[in-house]
Ligand SMILES: Nc1ncnc2c1ncn2[C@@H]1O[C@H](COP(=O)(O)OP(=O)(O)OP(=O)(O)O)[C@@H](O)[C@H]1O
């Protein structure tokens with residue numbers, strides 16, 4: 085995969101991520117307005133140019149295409165089209181091996197728990213309600229809970245969960261077949277129209293579906309899938325989270341994450357270790373509070389000099405760290421580079437819309 089990054093002032097072409105990189109996960113940090121989202125979008129375009137498939141989990145409008153939208157973007161509004169993955173259907177691998185219904189229910193309950201902590205009794209009730217749902221002979225796979233399961237689950241201790249996610253228990257439609265993902269495309273899965281918490285839940289559910297899919301799919305035939313979580317700090321990124329699992333093991337399954345957030349200062353040390361597994365890190369201008377720590381990580385021998393460089397980064401400029409290539413030369417030290425918004429795409433700003441039918 086020849087994934088392009090920004091440009092330096094000493095080499096005429098874009099710097100690339102080495103094909104020998106530990107993995108193709110990206111972690112991007114920097115204060116507000118320093119150019120993280122624009123850089124992500126440039127990387128996304130480059131990934132699709134090398135035939136990867138990009139899926140943007142666009143919760144809470146964190147990933148708007150204000151400056152340009154590439155021609156190969158496919159817009160999928162979940163509120164109107166339904167959740168594009170049949171969450172409660174076990175995934176079957178090409179060799180016939182399949183998820184058990186219990187595994188499926190546990191994973192979905194875990195995704196709910198990741199979005200907002202559930203008590204033990206609430207978890208059990210959600211599990212039981214979904215079990216009743218899938219055991220119903222009339223279950224079409226198009227809802228999370230059937231009406232009879234909803235009635236049974238609506239007890240006192242489950243009531244807060246019911247209230248919080250009423251909209252999705254009663255109204256969210258799941259599509260019977262997963263969205264077909266083609267190489268060379270960017271899928272903008274837009275969760276807008278739901279409240280903030282629900283959008284985060286839907287993103288957790290989508291992430292966990294991708295992880296399930298990657299494990300059961302014949303990955304030797306699968307093209308690489310890159311899932312984008314811009315401002316991922318609101319998603320669960322603890323040790324047992326789906327994000328952590330994908331960072332640790334996604335490489336084997338060709339599933340990668342593109343993560344961006346303003347700062348890691350609030351992230352627990354153990355979780356920082358997990359996030360640091362990302363093979364390529366881009367540091368846009370950090371907060372004063374974080375500068376020294378980042379400078380040490382980038383160049384422990386010249387901390388003061390690095391602090392100065394970080395402090396002076398302009399919008400669109402960053403220090404990249406990972407296994408990078410300038411032509412045939414591999415570079416592993418921190419490298420200052422600038423992203424430019426590719427010109428020819430500035431003109432188009434209308435997203436083509438994908439529906440289940442047109443994606444086939
Ligand atoms: N490489 C670039 N070239 C030119 N302008 C840029 C570049 N990167 C960012 N900008 C300008 O800065 C604005 C903010 O960039 P961007 O949305 O990427 O910031 P951000 O780091 O994602 O901020 P936030 O954390 O608030 O989401 C853009 O709308 C654009 O006008």
Ligand SMILES: [Mg+2]
Nearest residue numbers: 120121146314
């Ligand atoms: Mg942004």
